[in-house]
Amino acid sequence: MNKAIASGLIGLIALGGGVAIAAPSAFAQDTDDLTREQRIEMRQESRAERRSETVDTLTSVLGVSDEDLQAARDAGQTVADIAAAQGVDLQTVIDALVDNAQARLDTKIAAGDIDAERAAEISASIEDRVTARVNGERPEGRSHHGGRHGGLRGGSTPKAAPAA
Secondary structure, three states: OHHHHHHHHHHHHHHHHHHHHHHHHHHHHHHHOOOHHHHHHHHHHHHHHHHHHHHHHHHHHHOOOHHHHHHHHHOOOOHHHHHHHHOOOHHHHHHHHHHHHHHHHHHHHHHOOOOHHHHHHHHHHHHHHHHHHHOOOOOOOOHHHOOOOOOOOOOOOOOOOOOO
16 A cells, blocks of 8 residues: 555656646747747847837937937937037936946846846946947947848959959
């Protein structure tokens, strides 16, 4: 009888362990089962949301409309130029954008999307990156994007024209 109870208990523990292992993986499949197009769409929506937050922050701090901000940017003005034209201290703009970026980072940390070490690395560079962007500097591209957007590929050089 004790053997029967022991075997039943072992079976129950094994079954319980299987459920405990299978349950998290079942929930994890939600993102794993997405198609490439769905993942791309999710990234695009996330970027659009970040851009919208940034535009909202800028229009609020600079005291301009979305349309005026976009028109000035399309005309080649930097955020620093627009701030100067509006009589807004540049550091106020930078601080607002840094706060916005830090809030997004804090949300990712709370959701478990990013670990504390990586968050600290990102946080350490936020102000420098925001300052550069406000002054019109473009961020460096990611290395895996290189060579795909025009120009010569693979470091090749154009062939010289044959001598006549």
